[in-house]
Amino acid sequence: MLSENQTTGPSIHEVADILTDVASTLMSSGAHTMRITQNVSRMANKLGYQMDLSIFQLSIMMTITNIEDPTQRLTLIKKTKPLLLNFTIVSELSSLSWDLFDEKISFEQAKENLQTVISKERLSKTLVLILVSCANAAFCGLFHGDIYAIGLVFLATMIGYLIRQKLIDRNINHLIAFSASAFIASLMAGMTYVLNLGTTPDIALASSVLFLIPGVPLINSILDIIQGHVLTGIARLVNASSLIVCIAIGLFASMLTLGLEKL
Numbered sequence: 001m002l003s004e005n006q007t008t009g010p011s012i013h014e015v016a017d018i019l020t021d022v023a024s025t026l027m028s029s030g031a032h033t034m035r036i037t038q039n040v041s042r043m044a045n046k047l048g049y050q051m052d053l054s055i056f057q058l059s060i061m062m063t064i065t066n067i068e069d070p071t072q073r074l075t076l077i078k079k080t081k082p083l084l085l086n087f088t089i090v091s092e093l094s095s096l097s098w099d100l101f102d103e104k105i106s107f108e109q110a111k112e113n114l115q116t117v118i119s120k121e122r123l124s125k126t127l128v129l130i131l132v133s134c135a136n137a138a139f140c141g142l143f144h145g146d147i148y149a150i151g152l153v154f155l156a157t158m159i160g161y162l163i164r165q166k167l168i169d170r171n172i173n174h175l176i177a178f179s180a181s182a183f184i185a186s187l188m189a190g191m192t193y194v195l196n197l198g199t200t201p202d203i204a205l206a207s208s209v210l211f212l213i214p215g216v217p218l219i220n221s222i223l224d225i226i227q228g229h230v231l232t233g234i235a236r237l238v239n240a241s242s243l244i245v246c247i248a249i250g251l252f253a254s255m256l257t258l259g260l261e262k263l
Contacts, residue, residue: 010107012074015047016064018111020078022093023053023060025118028081029089032220033229039097043110046101057235082174084122085216092117125165132211133158140207148198149207152189156208160185164212175246182209182250190258205251205260212247214240 019040026036033055044051044064054061059079066072096113099105105113137154145153160181167177189208192201217240224233 009048012049012064012066012072014107014111015044015049016062016074016076018107018114019044019051019064020060020062020076021114021118022097023055023062024078024080025114026090026093027055027060028083029093030083030085030087030216030220031090032223032227033232034223034227035090035094039094042097042101046103047107055229055232057232057239082168083217086122089117089120129158129161129165132161136207136211139210140203143203143207145200145203145207146198149189149192149200149204152192152197152204153208156185156188156204157211159188160208161211175242178212178243178246179250179253182212182247183254184250185209185211186251187254187257190254190260193260194258205255209247209251212243214243217243 022043023036023040026039031039036055037053040053040062041051045067048067049064050067052063052065057080059077061075061077063073063075093114096105096110096117099113100107100110133154136157137150140150140153163184164177164181167180168174185208186205189204190201192198192204198204217236221233221236221240224230224236226233
C-alpha cells in the first residue's frame, strides 16, 4: 500500500527537481557548502525524503531516498551556473526552506516562490558599476591616497570593471577577463606616475585592482575546509588563487608597459 506522502504529496521527481534547483542557485549565489546542505536537507526531510548531496565546483550530484519506502530512490546531476554573488537570493532561499519546514507554505507554493526568487531582476549593471568604483576609490582614500589618486582609481575601476563585464558577457574565459581587467585598471592608475600627479601614485597603483580580489570564494573555501567539505573547499581555493594570480599578471604587465617594473 502506498503511503500518504506517495499518494497525496509531490512525486520523487518533483522533489528532486526543486532540491537541485535550490542547491545550484545557492552555490552560484555565493553560499558555502554547509549552508547549502542544511537548507536542502531541511526541505528534503520535511517532504519525506533522505538526501545525500555532493557539491563540486561545476556540478551538484544529489540522491534522494523515500524515508518510508527506501526502494524509491533517485539520483540527479545538475550543472551549476557561473558565480554571480547575490546574498539576497541566499537569504530568501534560506527563508524558503524554513517556511516549508514550518508548514507556512505548501510544496506548490514553494515551487512558485523559488521561481520568483530565481527570476528576480538583479541590480542594474550601471548602478553596480558606479557603486564598485566608489567603493574602490574609498579604499584608496582609506590608504591615505590623495585626491589625484582617488580620482584616477575611480576612473580605473570603472573602466576595468566594465571591461570585465563585457568579456564575461561574451563568454570569454574568466581568467582572461580578470587579467585584462587588472591590466587596464592598473595601467590607468599608473598614469599618476607618468603624469606626476599628486604625491601618492604608489597607493593609486596598488589599490586600483582591489575590486577584483575574490574575497567571497576565499572565505567560502576556508569555511568548507574547516567544516569538513575538503574537496569543495580546495576546489574553491584553487579557483580563487588562480584569479589572484591573474590579477598579479595583469598588474605586472601594466607596470612593465609603464616602465615601473623596478618599483
